[in-house]
Amino acid sequence: MKWNSRIRCALVCLGFTALFSLFSFRLVYLQMIKHDEYAGLAAEKHVDKKKIFAERGSILDANNEVLAHNKPVATVVADATLVTNREATMAILRDALDLPADELAEKLESGRRYVVLKREVPIATATALDQKLTAAKLRGIFFDRDTTRIYPNNSMLCHVIGFTDFEHRGIQGVEASMEEYLHGQDGYRFIEHNRAGQEIVLYRGQEREPRDGYQVHLTIDLNLQNIVENELDAAVREYHPQKATVILMRPQTGEILAMANRPNYDLNLRSEAKPEQMKNRAVIDMMEPGSTFKIVTAASALNEHKVRPDTTIFCENGVWNFGGRPLHDHKAYADLSVQDILIKSSNIGAAKLALSVGDQKFYEYIRRFGFGERTGIELPGEISGVIRPPQSWSKISITRIPMGHEVGVTPLQMIMAMAAIANGGKLMTPRVVKSITTEDGKTITTFSPTVLRQVISPETAAQVSKALRGVVSDRGTAAAAAVPGFTICGKTGTAQKVDPKGGYEHGKYVVSFSGYLPADNPAFVGLVVLDDAKTANPELNYGGLVAGPIFARIAEKAARYLDLQPQEDIGKTSAGRMASTNASHR
Amino acid sequence: MHAPRRKSFNSVNAASLARWIVLTVFLALTGLIYVYLTLQLYHQGDQKKALENELASLRSQNDVASVQIAALTSRSALQRRLKEGYLKMIPIAEQNIVRLNAPRPPRPEDTVQPVANKHGGR
Numbered sequence: 001m002k003w004n005s006r007i008r009c010a011l012v013c014l015g016f017t018a019l020f021s022l023f024s025f026r027l028v029y030l031q032m033i034k035h036d037e038y039a040g041l042a043a044e045k046h047v048d049k050k051k052i053f054a055e056r057g058s059i060l061d062a063n064n065e066v067l068a069h070n071k072p073v074a075t076v077v078a079d080a081t082l083v084t085n086r087e088a089t090m091a092i093l094r095d096a097l098d099l100p101a102d103e104l105a106e107k108l109e110s111g112r113r114y115v116v117l118k119r120e121v122p123i124a125t126a127t128a129l130d131q132k133l134t135a136a137k138l139r140g141i142f143f144d145r146d147t148t149r150i151y152p153n154n155s156m157l158c159h160v161i162g163f164t165d166f167e168h169r170g171i172q173g174v175e176a177s178m179e180e181y182l183h184g185q186d187g188y189r190f191i192e193h194n195r196a197g198q199e200i201v202l203y204r205g206q207e208r209e210p211r212d213g214y215q216v217h218l219t220i221d222l223n224l225q226n227i228v229e230n231e232l233d234a235a236v237r238e239y240h241p242q243k244a245t246v247i248l249m250r251p252q253t254g255e256i257l258a259m260a261n262r263p264n265y266d267l268n269l270r271s272e273a274k275p276e277q278m279k280n281r282a283v284i285d286m287m288e289p290g291s292t293f294k295i296v297t298a299a300s301a302l303n304e305h306k307v308r309p310d311t312t313i314f315c316e317n318g319v320w321n322f323g324g325r326p327l328h329d330h331k332a333y334a335d336l337s338v339q340d341i342l343i344k345s346s347n348i349g350a351a352k353l354a355l356s357v358g359d360q361k362f363y364e365y366i367r368r369f370g371f372g373e374r375t376g377i378e379l380p381g382e383i384s385g386v387i388r389p390p391q392s393w394s395k396i397s398i399t400r401i402p403m404g405h406e407v408g409v410t411p412l413q414m415i416m417a418m419a420a421i422a423n424g425g426k427l428m429t430p431r432v433v434k435s436i437t438t439e440d441g442k443t444i445t446t447f448s449p450t451v452l453r454q455v456i457s458p459e460t461a462a463q464v465s466k467a468l469r470g471v472v473s474d475r476g477t478a479a480a481a482a483v484p485g486f487t488i489c490g491k492t493g494t495a496q497k498v499d500p501k502g503g504y505e506h507g508k509y510v511v512s513f514s515g516y517l518p519a520d521n522p523a524f525v526g527l528v529v530l531d532d533a534k535t536a537n538p539e540l541n542y543g544g545l546v547a548g549p550i551f552a553r554i555a556e557k558a559a560r561y562l563d564l565q566p567q568e569d570i571g572k573t574s575a576g577r578m579a580s581t582n583a584s585h586r
Numbered sequence: 587m588h589a590p591r592r593k594s595f596n597s598v599n600a601a602s603l604a605r606w607i608v609l610t611v612f613l614a615l616t617g618l619i620y621v622y623l624t625l626q627l628y629h630q631g632d633q634k635k636a637l638e639n640e641l642a643s644l645r646s647q648n649d650v651a652s653v654q655i656a657a658l659t660s661r662s663a664l665q666r667r668l669k670e671g672y673l674k675m676i677p678i679a680e681q682n683i684v685r686l687n688a689p690r691p692p693r694p695e696d697t698v699q700p701v702a703n704k705h706g707g708r
Contacts, residue, residue: 071653072646123646152660201631
């Protein structure tokens with residue numbers, strides 16, 4: 001059979017048809033069946049979901065003074081696969097970033113596409129480096145914009161502010177507790193990039209704007225904080241205590257006006273700080289309060305109408321055997337009124353007041369004053385303290401707890417109890433955060449004062465308050481805490497330090513003073529606690545002699561700053577203060 | 587003798603040619619405009635990116651300046667300058683403070699006090 005031209009032509013056509021059909025099937029297979037898979041692969045190569053980071057909100061004090069904010073920095077990264085002239089690149093980077101040559105070489109030779117060379121590089125340095133690299137036509141080095149947290153006041157208020165980690169998450173203080181407000185919400189943008197990794201703006205996809213973090217306004221007044229920090233520094237220089245805490249607060253609202261601890265640390269050099277320096281002892285440290293706790297004892301007895309302020313209690317002339325153990329007063333007292341028990345700080349008198357109230361009722365009052373539970377302040381790590389129920393009390397506990405032994409309380413709980421006396425018997429929730437606003441000042445949330453409960457009646461609070469005036473007088477244990485021109489209410493505390501191995505440490509004391517002024521309408525309550533203060537004469541290591549004068553200096557300056565009206569003749573009270581410095585103290 | 591050969595020309599349809607030329611030019615122009623506009627879009631995208639970078643850079647500079655201001659005006663910085671003698675401040679003594687509302691001694695309850703009736707003149 002001979003192939004004629006028509007058959008040949010038909011065969012060629014058939015061949016082409018088969019070939020093109022094959023191509024068509026392949027095309028349909030790739031374009032339709034495998035479309036999603038290959039589109040995904042292509043997108044993986046060229047499309048990125050680029051995160052747009054939200055800026056962390058600032059922290060400000062009550063007067064809008066900046067306490068924490070962000071500083072733009074750059075993170076220098078390398079794409080080792082794009083670095084061609086390694087020697088020249090290394091030479092420029094070494095000088096600009098001050099990095100060791102071997103570390104730099106290791107990173108650039110790693111072959112990885114994303115190697116962080118250095119974080120937190122100042123913007124000016126990064127810009128100069130970028131210009132140098134561009135001039136030398138060197139590729140492979142990129143600059144990621146970032147921020148670092150800056151604390152302009154260094155160590156001031158460090159325990160309250162706290163700090164963030166390198167991922168900008170709050171770790172301590174308000175930075176941690178207000179994380180949800182400070183952090184903001186990151187945005188994103190889908191971008192396509194070319195082979196060189198540069199964005200093709202034309203093909204920008206879906207986009208969501210970031211929402212920057214809110215500003216957190218604290219109740220802390222930096223002027224008062226400054227007064228407190230300076231006086232605390234002076235006290236540390238004078239007494240070299242192991243630990244020290246000072247708190248100022250507004251009793252009517254529970255707003256913390258100042259809070260300082262020693263030891264402290266520089267927030268901008270937080271990596272160098274030791275754990276001991278980072279503890280906010282006002283909320284995470286427990287102490288036996290000593291005689292300052294007698295306000296709870298007296299308030300419970302008065303509120304239960306077991307006694308009146310002028311009821312006389314026999315104080316056993318200085319030694320009272322109860323439960324087979326002697327209880328001592330620092331001086332021999334016979335009959336003391338309830339007021340005088342506070343003024344003279346009689347342990348025996350306080351024990352007898354608690355006995356009149358009874359175990360269960362006294363325990364209830366301790367709990368009602370907020371001891372044994374967290375106060376709810378916006379600071380992380382707060383502890384509840386230790387208040388044992390009456391079932392686990394020993395026979396003598398009812399005589400020891402009234403004078404502030406066998407209980408563990410935080411300084412914050414102690415000042416809240418004193419604030420309850422100052423404000424007419426209301427236990428407030430302490431607050432360090434005043435409000436949350438946007439950067440342009442729009443209010444998001446305002447934190448209002450919260451009354452936790454009415455602990456004692458206003459009449460009882462006034463009775464205790466009247467007694468506490470006597471403490472800061474020639475008759476009381478804290479004459480040195482007097483402030484010229486003002487009537488002050490306060491209570492001293494001197495407690496032997498608890499030995500972690502059991503018992504008490506000989507010759508080591510926790511001295512404290514808690515008070516408020518003006519007595520009639522308190523503008524602030526203060527608490528000064530010094531743990532293991534070293535006095536020239538160990539016999540003079542008392543709350544009234546060590547913590548009292550520190551409180552007086554702070555209160556005097558704070559009163560001046562707050563422009564409080566002196567109620568008394570200043571000359572007279574100053575002279576009285578000088579004369580009474582040598583009076584007995586406890 | 588051969589008669590002089592007559593020149594023969596293919597006839598050209600001028601109208602059709604013109605139509606094709608116009609169509610070709612139109613297509614070519616459309617293509618060129620498309621390419622030009624596409625390039626313009628890329629170029630403007632690059633410009634947009636450059637402006638965004640510039641804006642981000644300006645914001646960074648602004649933030650850096652804010653940080654510097656905050657650092658220089660912070661309490662610790664001012665105190666350091668005070669210690670160095672750069673700032674001169676003298677504490678105000680108590681006798682130098684003038685109070686607008688001077689404290690008054692309380693009056694006995696039965697004291698006759700002058701009063702002014704603000705609405706009396708009406």
